[in-house]
Amino acid sequence: MPGNAPIVATINTHWHFDHADNNESFRSAGSKILAHENTKRRLSQAHDLMGMHFAPVPSAALPTQTFGQSEHLTFELTGTEEYVDLGYIQPAHTDTDIYVYFAIGDVLHLGDTFFNGQYPFIDAGTGGKINGMIAAAEKGLKMSNATTRIVPGHGPLGDRAALTRYRDMLVAVRDRVQKLKTEGRTEKDAVAAKPTTEFDATWGQGLIQPDVFVSIVYNTL
Numbered sequence: 001m002p003g004n005a006p007i008v009a010t011i012n013t014h015w016h017f018d019h020a021d022n023n024e025s026f027r028s029a030g031s032k033i034l035a036h037e038n039t040k041r042r043l044s045q046a047h048d049l050m051g052m053h054f055a056p057v058p059s060a061a062l063p064t065q066t067f068g069q070s071e072h073l074t075f076e077l078t079g080t081e082e083y084v085d086l087g088y089i090q091p092a093h094t095d096t097d098i099y100v101y102f103a104i105g106d107v108l109h110l111g112d113t114f115f116n117g118q119y120p121f122i123d124a125g126t127g128g129k130i131n132g133m134i135a136a137a138e139k140g141l142k143m144s145n146a147t148t149r150i151v152p153g154h155g156p157l158g159d160r161a162a163l164t165r166y167r168d169m170l171v172a173v174r175d176r177v178q179k180l181k182t183e184g185r186t187e188k189d190a191v192a193a194k195p196t197t198e199f200d201a202t203w204g205q206g207l208i209q210p211d212v213f214v215s216i217v218y219n220t221l
Contacts, residue, residue: 007031009073011086012063013111013153014096015042015126017054024061034071035063036088039096042126049125080104089113092136093120093153095127101143109151110140116155116162118206119196119213120170122220129220130174137167154206169199177217187218 010026012035013019020043023033040063047054065071071086082104089097093112100109112120113136122128140163144150150158158166176195185193196203196210204210 009034009075011035011098011100012039012096013098013100013109014094015039016049016094016112016123019111019153020057020061023063024058027060027064032065033063034065034067034073034086036096036098037066037068038094039063040066042094042096047125049123050121089136089139090132091127091129092122092132093128094123097136099140099143105149106145106147107149107151108140108144110136110153110163112153113137114140114150114152114155114158114163114166115206115208116152116158116166117203118155119203119208119210120154121208122216124216124220130170130217131221134167134170134174137163137170141167169203173199173213173217174221177214178221181218181221187215190214190218 007026007029008031010023010031010033012023012033027033043057043062046056067086069088073084075082075084082102085101085103087099089099097111097113099111113133120133122130122133140150141160144160144163146160148160150160150163152158173196177190180190180193180195191211191214196214200210
């Protein structure tokens with residue numbers, strides 16, 4: 001936000017620390033914190049995630065306003081009115097995911113249901129699953145058009161074409177791993193089969209490496 005304008009609202013797209021850790025600071029600055037009701041619940045719990053332990057956050061770091069399925073906001077931004085739609089995404093990256101759509105600006109934020117140019121992390125411990133990630137991408141495609149700017153949780157700013165490529169990659173990997181699992185192959189077998197090989201040069205350069213992604217897909221099917 002330009003200048004010294006106050007921060008009136010902060011939105012958590014889900015519960016993870018890299019998206020919600022500054023809640024207390026924003027609240028102390030006078031901002032309300034908006035999130036899905038599951039985000040408040042998850043932040044109130046202890047979690048072990050990716051080798052790290054997270055204690056329940058203090059009450060001052062919890063969302064101040066939550067919703068179940070959807071929420072609609074109107075903001076006055078630098079003299080221009082903006083309508084913001086918040087909507088729940090069925091369990092995908094976690095069970096706390098939401099989208100944020102700026103209607104006038106035609107900007108769609110998909111949080112960590114969209115990793116642009118990277119294999120995504122899926123948090124099975126708090127409800128994440130590969131089929132939910134695919135459904136979230138499909139939802140984003142239905143909500144967008146050729147001019148919509150699509151903001152990922154990680155990676156560069158995207159658009160409908162980028163989200164389509166992401167969806168297609170998820171579907172291809174899911175289908176291959178599902179076939180191996182249906183045939184009775186173990187997780188180790190599935191990883192050894194290298195079902196992501198053709199995608200690794202493009203998608204395998206982020207935090208989640210190809211073998212790890214195969215394991216995640218296998219264990220969330």
